Amino acid sequence: MSKKCENFDISGLANSAGEGGLFGLAFHPNFPSTPEVFVSYTRSGTPLVSYVSRFRSIDNGLTLNAATEEVILTMDQPATNHNGGDLAFGADNFLYIGFGDGGGANDQYGNGQNTNTLMGTIVRVDVAGGLPYAIPAGNPYEANVMCAGGAGMTPCPEIYAWGLRNPWRFSFDGSSGKLWVGDVGQGSWEEIDVITAGGNYGWNVREGAHCFNPTSGCATNFIEPISEYNHGLGSSITGGYVYRGSAIADLGGWYLFGDFGSGRLFGVPENSSPGTAPVIFDETGLQIVSFGQSTDRELYVVHFGGTIHQIVDAP
């Protein structure tokens, strides 16, 4: 009997120019009985194209077969930065996907406050409800025509929330169900948002809680960040998780996050009022690019240099 070892290698498909590449994956909530994994990455385009695709395991979840790709959605990217790219299933079994503002600088493509594009948004789609997906009831523009290729003539029904610059990492808190996002700022402010349906998070009128464009007198009808820090403490935020583990007794209910540039590990209590300053827990010296949560709900820091570090109690 022949055997075939199948590693999940899509390096022949993905293009990692600029900030592009393979960003995130989300296991189907019923994996491996539903043997599907959803992957977000960029391919070559002008200059890049975002892809969100379904891949299947053909051996009951042991490996993932790269030849099984089924494209869920694509979006042309006008620049190589701000591709978003995280994705996760909510407790509603819908797939949430983050996309950046299209890149360049200052939201030069005007996507942050434009709901006719999926750029600068958190998307919510029902990948079990149709091919390639169905629109869940409760999305703010659920009755509109779907935005094939990432754009449309009317507000996109895939949108769950918008006004984001580059929601690089997000997570659901398994206890509260809240969706926590780290939205990367431009030159001054990095922010943490709790995402709600139909929420507008302000970019590019706001950067964090501050006026960006215009630089003064900006509108105030946006959802305020739960927390923010300025570029004295870091330069590119990486969203993490609410700690629900058992190894660190006094950390329960804290949302932990970090900064790619400074390596600082931050936290805020889960029920913080908007504008709560983060507590600095550690100066890791790492390029914090992502966080992970194990099945026992302990948390891990992913260093861009290729190492993974468990968050433990300090002696």
Ligand SMILES: [Ca+2]
């Ligand atoms: Ca914002």
